[in-house]
Amino acid sequence: MAILSPRMKGWLERFGCHIGTANKSGFPTTIVVEQATTEGDSVVSFNLTDAQVNHIKDNIQTNPYVALAPHAIASIRAAYQFKGAATLDGNKLKVDVKEIYCTKPGPEAALRLDTLPPEHVIKFEESRWRDVGPPK
Amino acid sequence: MKMNDEMLSSLKAIGQGGFVVHLTTVSAKAVPNTVGERFVAAFGDEHIVIADMFAQKTKVNLNENPVGIITVAHPVKGRYWAFRGPCTIIMWGEDDDYDFHGVKAGDVLREWGDWAAKEPPSEVPPDIRPPALCQRGVITLKVDDIYSWKPDELGKEIN
Known part of the structure; x- marks a missing residue:
């Protein structure tokens, strides 16, 4: 199980994500949800519109693994990617995050963060970014 | 599919x-990978190019499954666009005459193969600026369809 850091949670909740999905053949569909909530250490959930549900429900049913990348200014300030298994219950999409990557350009691009101890992740974040979350 | 003037200019x-x-x-096993990209441009009116700064998983995925989607992330300003289509990385060393859905590799590399020299990211704050910009090629997507990702009109085709 991956553990989301407080910084990750802050940016995810404030700005939401681009959610990459694919059918079993690997044909992609991306939706954008501009707000999220986090639950516990690893779950990110989204309230989808009916149009969003209709657009991805077949993909989620047949291939539930999805990729999340922070939206808006968080696409710059919060260079993370999260991957995990999604479940759709009505209009609520829940993603249980299994993998976390740093996507900051440069030598740490694609560095896997969920395999590090949580305290190491926080130290890494403190050394790489000046903020500890989105502006209030 | 041709992009409209607003898309081409922005x-x-x-x-x-x-x-x-x-x-x-998306990988061959159908696992998606979604990453932010700063260096983006239109190439003609049917292609979008992105600097390949050693996007490792993206390269593996495109070698296995040459299709992608580009979605506008920031600033959106009403541009709720998702561009989807065949996608590849045109690498330095590719034959100049290699044709990817209507564009020549040599033309793409000559124009966008050294993005940092052409458009240095001088506006980027120090804590998020890459320490070195090394480009090995140009991610190139041929636009086959464009849809709106706006939550209440998702999927609406745009042209």
């Missing part, structure tokens, strides 16, 4: 007045 790196995008690719 498909630029954020430092040039454009926007940051996310690129979604």
